Amino acid sequence: MPSARVAVIGAGVSGLTLAALLAQRGHRVTVYERDRPGGKLRRETSGDLTFDTGPSLFTFPEVWRRVLARLGEKSDPLDLYPLPGGLGVHHTPHGPVPLPVPAGHALHAEWERYAAEVRPLRPHVLTLLTTPPSLTHPAFLRASAALLRVTGPHLTAGGWLRARIFPPALHHALAVHALNAGQGPDEGSVLYALLPALMADDVFRPWRGMGAVLDALLGYCAARGVQLRSGEPVTSLHALPDHDLTVSAVDPARVTALRGLPVPRGPLSVSGLALYAPLPDALHGRLPATSVVTPDDYPAFAAAMRARALPPSTLALVHADPQSGTGRAGRLALLLTVPPTGRDLPVTHPWVQSQLRRVAAALGTDPVTLLPAPGPLISLGPQHYAQGGAPGGAIYGTALPAWRSGPLHPQPYRLTSTLWQVGTGVHPGGGLPAVLGSALIVDTLLRTHGH
Ligand SMILES: Cc1cc2nc3c(=O)[nH]c(=O)nc-3n(C[C@H](O)[C@H](O)[C@H](O)COP(=O)(O)OP(=O)(O)OC[C@H]3O[C@@H](n4cnc5c(N)ncnc54)[C@H](O)[C@@H]3O)c2cc1C
Structure with missing residues (x-):
C-alpha cells in the first residue's frame, strides 16, 4: 500500500488517535491544530494546581485497548482504576439513586430487571463502537439485531423507559443519561436509556488523571513521526494542497465552512x-x-x-x-x-x-x-467551547433526531474521495469511547479504500 500524505484537522482525542493509527501504517501525517492539542480534554493550570478539564469518566476501556492493539503497543500507560460508586449517586426529585443500584437498596430488584433486559447487548457493544457499519458484515449484523431486540419499536430514551414502568426515582435517574447526547429524554436516542446498564460496572479513570490519555496519544504520534502543527488553524481546505488525503477531526459545521459551503442552522445540543x-x-x-x-x-x-x-x-x-x-x-x-448561546456565564x-x-x-x-x-x-463556558467546537459551544454538536443516532444510521465518514471525517462529527454525543471508535472505523475504511 503506497504511503499517502495525510492532513488531519484538529488535535483532539479523535484527530490524534487517527493520526497515530495512520502513521503506524506508514502514512506521512501532519496534524493541524488551531490552539494546543487536546480539544475538549486539556490541562489547565492555576497556581500550583493542574486540572484535566473535559471528560472525567473513562468508559468502555475495551475500545482504548483495541487502539493499543492496532498500534502494536504491548502495555497500557493509563493505569485505569475503577471509580468507586460507578456512575455515581443521582439526586432526583424522588430521592437519591446510586447507579448501579447496590444489593440491599430498595430499588435493587428494579435495577436488576432493567439491567437483565439490556445485558444481552453487552457482548456486542465493542463491535458497535468499532466496526464500520455494513449490512454485509456478520458481526455488525448480529450486534445490530441484538440492539434492535432490546430497543424494540422505541426511538427515544423517554419512550423506552416509559414502556417499562419503573419506580419514579429509577426512571428519573436513568432518563438523565439521554443528556449524553446533549438532549432531553424525549429527544435523545433510545440508545442512551441503555447506557447505564452497559457501563455502570465499567467506569474508570487513569491513575494520573484524564490528561494521561492526551500524554499517551501525543507520545504515540511523536514515536511514529506525526508532525503536530499547534497554533496553526486551517482556514480553508484549499490551504492544504500538499496532501493526498484530508481528515476532519473538527465539528461538521466547521468543516462545512472550510469547504466553502453554507453552514445549515439546525437545533443544537447543550x-x-x-x-x-x-x-x-x-x-x-x-x-x-x-x-x-x-x-x-x-x-x-x-x-x-x-x-x-x-x-x-x-x-x-x-x-x-x-x-x-x-x-x-x-x-x-x-x-x-x-x-448553547456561545456566551459565557x-x-x-x-x-x-x-x-x-x-x-x-x-x-x-x-x-x-x-x-x-x-x-x-x-x-x-459556551464561549470557550464554541472557539474550537460546534456553534454556540454545543458540546455534542447539532442536535440530531433520535432516528439518526446509533449504528443503523451512520454519519458520513467519507465526505468526498479525499476528505474523511472522525470524532464527534460521526458519533455525536458518544464521548471518548465513540470518538476513539470512530478513529478505528475510519482507519479500517481508509485501508479498504487502498490507503
Ligand atoms: C465538560 C465536558 C465533560 C465531558 N465528560 C465526558 C466524560 O466524562 N466521558 C467521556 O467519554 N466524554 C466526555 N466528554 C466528551 C469528550 O470530551 C469528547 O467527546 C471528546 O473529547 C471529543 O473529541 P474530538 O476529538 O472529537 O473533538 P474536540 O475535542 O472538539 O477536538 C477538536 C479539535 O479541533 C481543533 N480545531 C477546530 N477547528 C480547527 C481548525 N480550523 N484548524 C485546526 N484545528 C481546529 C480544536 O481546537 C480541537 O482541538 C465531555 C466533554 C466536555 C466538554
Missing part, C-alpha cells in the same frame, strides 16, 4: 459551564466520586434548551477527586448544563448562584462550603 476548584477540606471523604443532580422537570429543561434560555433547574455533575495516594491536592469539578450570575444552591442542597452542604472564596480557579 453546552456546559465547567468549574474547577480545589476539593474543600470540609468535603474530603464526604462526597462520592461522582454526584449527578438531575433537572426536576425534563420537558421544561428541554424546552428551555431549545429556546436557548436558562432552564428552571439543570443537570449538574460533581466529580470529587481526593487524589488519595498520589500526594497531590484533591480537586473538584462541577459541570452545569447550559444552553460568570459564576456570580444569579442563575448560576441559584443552581449552585440547588446542587449544594442535594449534596447536603451549602454553596460556600462547596465553592469557598475565591470560587473556582478555572471556569469554561
